[in-house]
Amino acid sequence: MTAHTEPVPSPFRERARERETAPLRTPEQAPTMVSFNRNLELATQHIALRGLGKTYAGHHGPVEALSDIELSVRRGEVFGIIGRSGAGKSSLIRTLNRLEQPSVGQVLIDGEDIGAFDAQQLVGLRRRVGMIFQHFNLMSAKTVAQNIALPLRVAGVPKARIAERVDELLQLVGLEDKRHAYPAQLSGGQKQRVGIARALVHQPEILLCDEATSALDPESTQAILALLRDINRRLGLTIVLITHEMAVIREICDRVVVLERGRIVEQGDVWEVFGNPQHEVSRTLLGSLQQHLPPDLLARLEHPSDNEVILDLHYTGVREQEPDLLAIAQALGSRVSLLHGGIERIQGRALGRLLLSVAVPAASVPQLLERARDVADRLEVLTHA
Known part of the structure; x- marks a missing residue:
C-alpha cells in the first residue's frame, strides 16, 4: 500500500492566506525599511539573483537574453533596472515572479528558490509579488471598482471583504471619486492608478513595475512616481522597476543596475552612478540629463x-x-x-x-x-x- 504524504507547507501559501483577510498596513505597521534619503542602511536581503541566465530559441539559433546576472535587492528599497531597448530588462523582471523561467541560475525570495515551486506554490508567489505594466490591461466593460475587485473574486474572497479592500485601495491610490467610472473615462495616469490598486489587492510584499510610466505624459509620470514612493514608505513594499529613463531612476530609486546586452555593466547607489558613471552605457543614458553648454x-x-x-x-x-x-x-x-x-x-x-x-x-x-x-x-x- 502506498503511503499518503501531506504536502510540505510553504511560507508563501501560509502568508497568502493571512493577507486575504488582513487590512492594509498602516505606516506604523509597515516593516522596517530603507528611507528614501538613504539615512538608514538596511542589510536585509529580500530578493537575490544568482548566476541567472535566460536563452530563447531564435530563427537563426539560440538568443542569449540574460547572462550571469548577480544582484541582491534589500527589503523595503526601491530598486531600479535600466538599459536601452533590447538590453534584457523585461526578461529579468519577469523572472522574479516566474512569468519567465530562467535557463540557468536561481531566483531567491527570502532565501527560497522560486524555480523549485510547484503550481500551488506559484499561486502563493504571485499573490506575494504584485506587478504593474506599461499597458494598463483593464477590462473595458468593468468599472474601476470591479477591475480592482476581480483578482479577489477569482481568489474566492468573501464579498464583504472584497468591498472593504476595494474601499481601502481606492483611498490609497486617490480614486475614491472614480469608483463607478469605466476605463474609457479615465486619463492614462488614472488608469495606471487602477493598475497599481489591482496589483496591491493581495497585500504583496514586492511590487514589480515594468515600464510603468513609459506611456504617460510628464505630469502623470511625476504623479505615479510620487504614488509609488508613498506606497513604498507607507506599506514597506520592496519595489523593483525597469525603465529606459534615467529621470525615473533619479526620482524614486535607492539603487540601480545598468543592463547592456543581457549583462550588468554597472550597479550601485543612485547618487554614485549619477555622480560618477563608470561605463559608457551609463554615461550615454545619463546624457539626456546632462547640462549642455549654450x-x-x-x-x-x-x-x-x-x-x-x-x-x-x-x-x-x-x-x-x-x-x-x-x-x-x-x-x-x-x-x-x-x-x-x-x-x-x-x-x-x-x-x-x-x-x-x-x-x-x-x-x-x-x-x-x-x-x-x-x-x-x-x-x-x-x-x-
Missing part, C-alpha cells in the same frame, strides 16, 4: 580673454555639503565669475557642475589649479589664454 559659451571657450582660465568643477556626491560659491571664490584667491552650472541633490548628496571664469596671470595658473582641486570632486580645465 552656443555663446561654447564660442567663448574657443576664444578666452587674456589671463582667463575657465574651470569645470564637478561634484559627484562624495562630499555631502553643497558647494559654497563664496568659499570657492575665496579659496581660488582671484576674481571669479560663474558662467554656467547647477547643483541638484540626489539621496542627500550634492551632484552637478560649475563652470567658472577666473582672471589670473599665466604664471599663477599652476597654483590656481592646486587650490581648485581642493574645492571640487573632479576638475577639468576647459581653456586658458
